[in-house]
Amino acid sequence: MTTAPQKTASERSEATEHDVAVLRDALGLLKDREQVAERLLASSAKHSFDPDTELDWVSPVEDGKWYWPPELLSLYDTPMWHRMPHEQRLELSRHEAASLASLGIWFEIILMQLLVRHVYDKSVTSAHVRYALTEIADECRHSKMFARMIEKGGAPTYPVSRFHHNLARVLKTVSTTPGSFACTLLGEEILDYMQRLTFPDERVQTIVRGVTRIHVVEEARHVRYAREELRRQMVSCPRWEAQLTRLSSGEAARVFSIAFVNPEVYTNVGLDRREAVRQVKESGHRREVMQTGAKRLTDFLDDIGVMRGVGRRLWRSSGLLA
Numbered sequence: 001m002t003t004a005p006q007k008t009a010s011e012r013s014e015a016t017e018h019d020v021a022v023l024r025d026a027l028g029l030l031k032d033r034e035q036v037a038e039r040l041l042a043s044s045a046k047h048s049f050d051p052d053t054e055l056d057w058v059s060p061v062e063d064g065k066w067y068w069p070p071e072l073l074s075l076y077d078t079p080m081w082h083r084m085p086h087e088q089r090l091e092l093s094r095h096e097a098a099s100l101a102s103l104g105i106w107f108e109i110i111l112m113q114l115l116v117r118h119v120y121d122k123s124v125t126s127a128h129v130r131y132a133l134t135e136i137a138d139e140c141r142h143s144k145m146f147a148r149m150i151e152k153g154g155a156p157t158y159p160v161s162r163f164h165h166n167l168a169r170v171l172k173t174v175s176t177t178p179g180s181f182a183c184t185l186l187g188e189e190i191l192d193y194m195q196r197l198t199f200p201d202e203r204v205q206t207i208v209r210g211v212t213r214i215h216v217v218e219e220a221r222h223v224r225y226a227r228e229e230l231r232r233q234m235v236s237c238p239r240w241e242a243q244l245t246r247l248s249s250g251e252a253a254r255v256f257s258i259a260f261v262n263p264e265v266y267t268n269v270g271l272d273r274r275e276a277v278r279q280v281k282e283s284g285h286r287r288e289v290m291q292t293g294a295k296r297l298t299d300f301l302d303d304i305g306v307m308r309g310v311g312r313r314l315w316r317s318s319g320l321l322a
């Protein structure tokens with residue numbers, strides 16, 4: 001006679017935790033999806049912007065101003081930075097801002113597809129779907145706004161590598177819902193941290209401050225929507241899917257930290273690209289900026305059970321988790 005394999009104590013407690021969470025969800029103790037979406041729709045109606053008319057795209061850029069706060073530039077406080085003349089540092093800010101805006105557009109296009117896939121099977125009249133469509137409209141405006149900002153600064157666009165471009169093609173086509181929302185938060189929260197420091201900074205170009213202000217206001221809703229949905233999904237999804245989410249978000253964090261600044265920016269401002277990449281990797285200041293930017297997200301993911309096992313190790317190797 002065969003006997004069923006005994007569960008370990010940790011497996012038993014994980015199972016109980018999971019069952020209790022599903023029960024809580026069923027009893028409606030988790031925040032109601034429709035209520036959250038209704039609130040986000042009301043906020044969207046009040047605080048949404050059309051960047052084409054809201055921002056001054058006609059005035060020329062200002063001489064001597066930064067395109068990104070210097071402390072948030074990848075090379076800040078490295079030996080290379082200390083040797084760079086002021087003009088070259090300003091140039092680096094112009095190219096890094098274009099690189100981050102290019103990354104932002106890449107992420108938003110991925111996100112739009114994930115949201116379209118998310119609502120495909122849901123009730124079209126629900127507030128949850130109406131809000132997803134509102135968010136897609138926000139991201140359309142953001143991507144056009146970032147593209148205009150790159151053009152205005154006169155730096156080139158900086159696409160991610162061919163490999164990462166194609167890796168994301170697979171991810172955005174096959175990822176399941178919780179994995180999609182975990183990646184959404186990864187893209188939104190770290191850039192959001194930098195943008196919150198950028199828009200009030202008077203050393204920064206007016207157009208960049210305007211773009212980041214609009215983005216921060218509208219992204220706050222996106223972060224809320226993704227968090228609430230991911231929290232719900234992590235308690236109700238099958239165990240294999242929760243495990244897959246831990247792995248895929250850890251891998252996405254690793255790719256994200258590599259793709260964050262396109263190394264071509266260093267070549268374009270006249271620096272030795274390999275040496276610059278090496279110094280950024282070794283920079284304690286940079287590590288601190290990235291980990292501080294990711295902290296709100298990593299704490300949240302830890303709280304809802306995404307930061308476990310191999311997933312946690314991948315997050316560590318990305319350098320985003322202390």
Ligand SMILES: [Fe+2]
Nearest residue numbers: 108139142219
């Ligand atoms: Fe956006």
Ligand SMILES: [Fe+2]
Nearest residue numbers: 139188219222
């Ligand atoms: Fe967003």
